[in-house]
Amino acid sequence: MDTILPAELVEAARGVVAANLAAGRRVSLAESCTGGLVAAAITEIPGSSEMFECGFVTYSNDAKMEMLRVSADVLETFGAVSVATAWSMAQGALEASGADVAVAITGVAGPGGGSEKKPVGTVVFARAERGADPGNVVADRKDFGDLGRGGVRLQAALCALELLMPPEPEADDEAP
Helix, strand or coil: CCCCCCHHHHHHHHHHHHHHHHHCCCEEEEECCCCCHHHHHHHCCCCHHHCEEEEEECCCHHHHHHHHCCCHHHHHHHCCCCHHHHHHHHHHHHHCCCCCEEEEEEECCCCCCCCCCCCCCEEEEEEEECCCCCCCCEEEEEECCCCCHHHHHHHHHHHHHHHCCCCCCCCCCCCC
């Protein structure tokens, strides 16, 4: 058996590894509800050690505060599943690593833990880039619905991998 990961996840990770190697970018992750699934997918790819810096699995709020420097105020005010927390997680992962870009994932995979405002399947993502304006928050909330714990985690991992793709080079307007 080559891998225990879903083929679509491995293929997405293969693209992320190749694109970031080509761009000369190193990446890090701050995962909560995915529990290291994104890091596992990336490290499944030979050569990923040239672009993958590190991953933080900060499942508890205490771990988010201690490892990624997410403030207790942010967690109390907005909750663990929020743009503010995901953004703080991404910034913390970037600061704690030598990476050029960090992506954070936090959400409610289920089957329990959801609420009216944040039902099962709610996942929030954020991306922080070294040298970028920290006032320019790059974050998104997705509502996958109750796909089952594995389904939510898979969809969240796939979205996180998309966020790790470097921007497309701008086309040369002067080309004939």
